[in-house]
Amino acid sequence: MPSLNLVPASTLDYRHLAKKKLPRNLFDYIDGGAYSEATLAANTANFEALHIKQRVMRDVSNIDTSLEILGERWAMPLALAPIGLAGMMARRGEVQAVKAANHANVPFCLSTVSICALEEVASATIQPFWFQLYMMRDRGYVRDLLGRAKSVGVKTLVFTVDLAVVGARYRDVRNGMAGGLSTLGKLRAALEYPLHPAWAFDVGVKGKPHVFGNLSDKVPTAKSVADFKSWVDTQFDPSCTWKDIEWLRAQWDGHLIIKGILNVDDAKSAFAAGADAIVVSNHGGRQLDGVASSISITPRIRNALGDAATIIMDGGVRSGQDVLKARASGADAVLIGRPWVWALAARGQAGLHKLLATFKAEMAVSMALTGATSIVEITDGVLDLGN
């Protein structure tokens, strides 16, 4: 974004502002993906490559972007994805995010590894929020977390299945976020803080405590991905199978969404194990680099599962027009990850609020110019497949 621009207009404008505001290691932690970041790039490139059909001379004076999913009415088919450490990007970040989501009437999903705890987010929200969970070896601890979630009003659990082990993200390695910093490296990393004084004051000074709020009894600090990784290595359960989802299903009587599905067989297994919905996701290109983009996989999963299955997708959604493309490709709704964190880092709750309004406006314009007045009218007929 050229420096003369006074008002951020698009997701990438917020990314640009976040880059200036955040210490480099935090910006790269959000921005990066695994290995050569090929899947990360494909997630957005494949959205851009999709063409849509312009339709004219239809009555588009009333556009309704709202829809009902899992018994709730959303203002548009979009929810905020779970993002670990979001509270390091802005002061008590998850609290600001849930308030912005409330305002826009879209769901907010709290990560297991958030800075703000379930209880802190619950005290700030006026709508139920979602909770994302990873399977831990200590099933008693999983049950405790589920109990905490339920007691603060969580009705929808998002269970993430694509992080049996943590994918290698080279940017985090280079920045020492994955550990291994020399003394000189630590000194250079510390210099990043005075170089970003607005962040240092907002988060470094005023945003404490910097702990994994939900896990503070288990993980004493949350300053780095290294803390997270060492905890994951010892606590996450790589032996988890669909049988464990059946166990989880028996513990949780709310909605269950399985996140991190990339093929038809796994999608069928998720529903067979009791899922109410799935998220077609490659974890934003942060896990297995080399897999196809989520948007390219979504149509085949919809075709195999039929119309009745609730299918959400994420990865690469950067505008309201992308939401329309995702719907036309077979998704009921999308999650956005990086976009919401960039807006939050750049401008806090007000920035995220504005970004969500922008998504909605972009959706409405895209619907009007493709001739769709309601969400159900966004079918694959909206896509220009050259036929």
Ligand SMILES: Cc1cc2nc3c(=O)[nH]c(=O)nc-3n(C[C@H](O)[C@H](O)[C@H](O)COP(=O)(O)O)c2cc1C
């Ligand atoms: C910085 C960052 C942290 C993330 N942390 C989590 C997490 O704690 N739990 C989870 O299920 N997914 C996590 N994800 C994945 C997102 O929920 C989501 O799948 C992904 O960001 C979607 O891609 P997008 O960023 O292109 O929108 C994270 C993604 C990013 C970028």
